[in-house]
Amino acid sequence: MNIVLLLAACPVLIAVAALCIRDLRWVRVIGATGSMLHVCAAVAVAVPVLLGRPQTRLFASFQLDGISVWFILTNSLVFAGAMTTAALLLKDPAEIHLTERSGRALFGLSALFIVASNAVVCAADLGTLWVAMEASTLITAPIILLSGTRKSIEAAWKYLILCGVGIAFALLGTMMVMASAQRAELGTMSLNIEWLRSHAASFNGPLLRASFVFFILGYGTKAGLFPVHSWLPDAHSEAPAPGSMLLSGALLNCGMVSLWRIGGIFEASNSGHLLSRLLAPMGAVTVLAAGLMLVHQRDLKRMFAYSSVENMGLLAVAVGFRSAPIFALHALAHSLAKASAFSLSGCIAREFGTVTLSKLSGVMRLSPRLGFALLGAGAAVMGAPPFAAFASEWLLLARAADMHYFAIAIAIVIGLAISFVAVLIHLGRVVFGEKPGRAAKSRSGWSLIPSVVLLVAAAVAGIVVTPSLLASLERALGSGGIR
Amino acid sequence: MGIATMAALWMLGITRVRTMLWGLAVLGAALGGLPLYEGVSRGNGGGVLLGCTVIAVKAVAVPIFLNWNACRLQMTRDRTVGVGPGSAMLLGAAIVVLCFFHGQRFAAAGSSAGDAGLSIAMIALGLTLMMTRRLAVGLIIGFLVLDNGIFAFGFTQTPGMPLIVELGVLFDLFLGVLLAGFVLFRIRRSFEHLDVSEMRELRG
Numbered sequence: 001m002n003i004v005l006l007l008a009a010c011p012v013l014i015a016v017a018a019l020c021i022r023d024l025r026w027v028r029v030i031g032a033t034g035s036m037l038h039v040c041a042a043v044a045v046a047v048p049v050l051l052g053r054p055q056t057r058l059f060a061s062f063q064l065d066g067i068s069v070w071f072i073l074t075n076s077l078v079f080a081g082a083m084t085t086a087a088l089l090l091k092d093p094a095e096i097h098l099t100e101r102s103g104r105a106l107f108g109l110s111a112l113f114i115v116a117s118n119a120v121v122c123a124a125d126l127g128t129l130w131v132a133m134e135a136s137t138l139i140t141a142p143i144i145l146l147s148g149t150r151k152s153i154e155a156a157w158k159y160l161i162l163c164g165v166g167i168a169f170a171l172l173g174t175m176m177v178m179a180s181a182q183r184a185e186l187g188t189m190s191l192n193i194e195w196l197r198s199h200a201a202s203f204n205g206p207l208l209r210a211s212f213v214f215f216i217l218g219y220g221t222k223a224g225l226f227p228v229h230s231w232l233p234d235a236h237s238e239a240p241a242p243g244s245m246l247l248s249g250a251l252l253n254c255g256m257v258s259l260w261r262i263g264g265i266f267e268a269s270n271s272g273h274l275l276s277r278l279l280a281p282m283g284a285v286t287v288l289a290a291g292l293m294l295v296h297q298r299d300l301k302r303m304f305a306y307s308s309v310e311n312m313g314l315l316a317v318a319v320g321f322r323s324a325p326i327f328a329l330h331a332l333a334h335s336l337a338k339a340s341a342f343s344l345s346g347c348i349a350r351e352f353g354t355v356t357l358s359k360l361s362g363v364m365r366l367s368p369r370l371g372f373a374l375l376g377a378g379a380a381v382m383g384a385p386p387f388a389a390f391a392s393e394w395l396l397l398a399r400a401a402d403m404h405y406f407a408i409a410i411a412i413v414i415g416l417a418i419s420f421v422a423v424l425i426h427l428g429r430v431v432f433g434e435k436p437g438r439a440a441k442s443r444s445g446w447s448l449i450p451s452v453v454l455l456v457a458a459a460v461a462g463i464v465v466t467p468s469l470l471a472s473l474e475r476a477l478g479s480g481g482i483r
Numbered sequence: 484m485g486i487a488t489m490a491a492l493w494m495l496g497i498t499r500v501r502t503m504l505w506g507l508a509v510l511g512a513a514l515g516g517l518p519l520y521e522g523v524s525r526g527n528g529g530g531v532l533l534g535c536t537v538i539a540v541k542a543v544a545v546p547i548f549l550n551w552n553a554c555r556l557q558m559t560r561d562r563t564v565g566v567g568p569g570s571a572m573l574l575g576a577a578i579v580v581l582c583f584f585h586g587q588r589f590a591a592a593g594s595s596a597g598d599a600g601l602s603i604a605m606i607a608l609g610l611t612l613m614m615t616r617r618l619a620v621g622l623i624i625g626f627l628v629l630d631n632g633i634f635a636f637g638f639t640q641t642p643g644m645p646l647i648v649e650l651g652v653l654f655d656l657f658l659g660v661l662l663a664g665f666v667l668f669r670i671r672r673s674f675e676h677l678d679v680s681e682m683r684e685l686r687g
Contacts, residue, residue: 130652131652134652134659138659138662141662142662145669146668148669148673149673150673153669153670154596154670157666157670159611160663160666161622162664165610165613165626165629168626171637171652172606172636175633175640176589177639178591178637179589179590179599179636179640179641181591181592203589206588206591209590245662328573336673360641468652
């Protein structure tokens, strides 16, 4: 229990420090150490639950089950990566177009955001889930605004309006689930996910199905699924690099975890076919569409953002198939790889002064370390071996074929192939291109560390995956609320 | 419920920002009246508290804040995109009639089908408002109408969320509007206009 409190206390302390201490140097030190402490606390919380100790019920409407501790762990790794990146990049805030003040705000808001996203993954009832989700939206909007350019304002505005409407639809979905309960159950009615699961079979079918559509629209907007993804590339490309790491590595996962929890309710109801007939095809279409949109990208960060859309599509397919290990593994793989990629985009923006693909060239010549790291990050993002995304994508395809969803499998393969080639060509030009770059001296030594550590973690996670480990992972993730 | 839907419909047909905010206030007051009336007639303290908070936030705080914003930013008139105010109002009326007669599809067991239909109509009206307005304030107002529709649906069709969740929702809404107002200032400062349909720097 005390360790769980530490999970909330570390970020809050960072936020208070960012608010009170005027000297950015101290804020950087506190942010980095606090986030490391947060990782330790997350490990201490997660390991007992994953090893099968009985799940802990936290106060009020929070719970710790397999899925929630797994995502707390993922969140905290991304958070630590983002905070150390911020600490290293913000040595001179002006280099990445921030002021002292907005630098401090970046630390404070990121810390508050991680509290909200931990609350999302721990939420035990749909109401709390919604409130935590809305809180995470409201906290991240100012992060996008930090650089204060016209583009960033437009991105933040788009984000607020689209995600605001999306999340309003999710609230409508929540209310429709409640309205679909039969009269006899009203006395004991609650929004608790476990309660809903056990009673879902007797709910009013049409209303429950309507609520699923609103949930997909609502939380799918936050996760960035295809027709409602349009805020995502703007927000990811305009936020400062540590902010993009958090958006891509933690915020999108929150949307997917919400869909996973809701999927659990629908699996137990009479409308379980909606998952594989509606959510999984939507995920496959997302993969395909994102692959096509990756082809003509002009901006490094937008390219990585579209690759996030693609990975969210893969996760949606995993949720549609209700496969906990694939879902968890791919979410971890994507978060680590993408956090590393966005961290590198921060280094590039600092050294080259731009992230426009046509102006970037010959990174390998100017700074071999940065070039190699960028290639590694590209491989990890696209799911090349030995990184974990390779294993999870392979498992997902095998699963789709096992379940005879060949159309989905084919769409995923085509989407992945297109995006692999597209990212390879874009990154190849950036890394090996001949055009003389405009950067002067290479300063990337220390600031590469977070991204390299994240990449190594992604590779290790990919190497250790074995069938027996997957089986035990499935047991561990099922130890909690959703079996 | 009827008053609230009529207010939403009325707002589709007007373009003066201040009048729209009056409509929003009437809408909020009518919605807050629902739990307040029920709370008073059943002697339920939670309902009274909720009703008062809803009126305070939705009918007083939010419109006043937006009005203050609109005055500072000198916005008096909003223009429409695509359809004019008259046809938007006709469209809205069609939506209301359609939803009212198909309300039983969305109604919970033992609740009024008319209320369900009107709430869904209010959500659709909010969306229409968002789609047909040019200025950023119009979008925010449309969003608030949509949100009110969802609140109405929740209140009339469900046994009620836990009070604490409802209050959390209201608080989030209030914060969201504050934040959106803040973003409005930033838009104004760097774009020198508030026309959302002219914002097109991000492409690809």
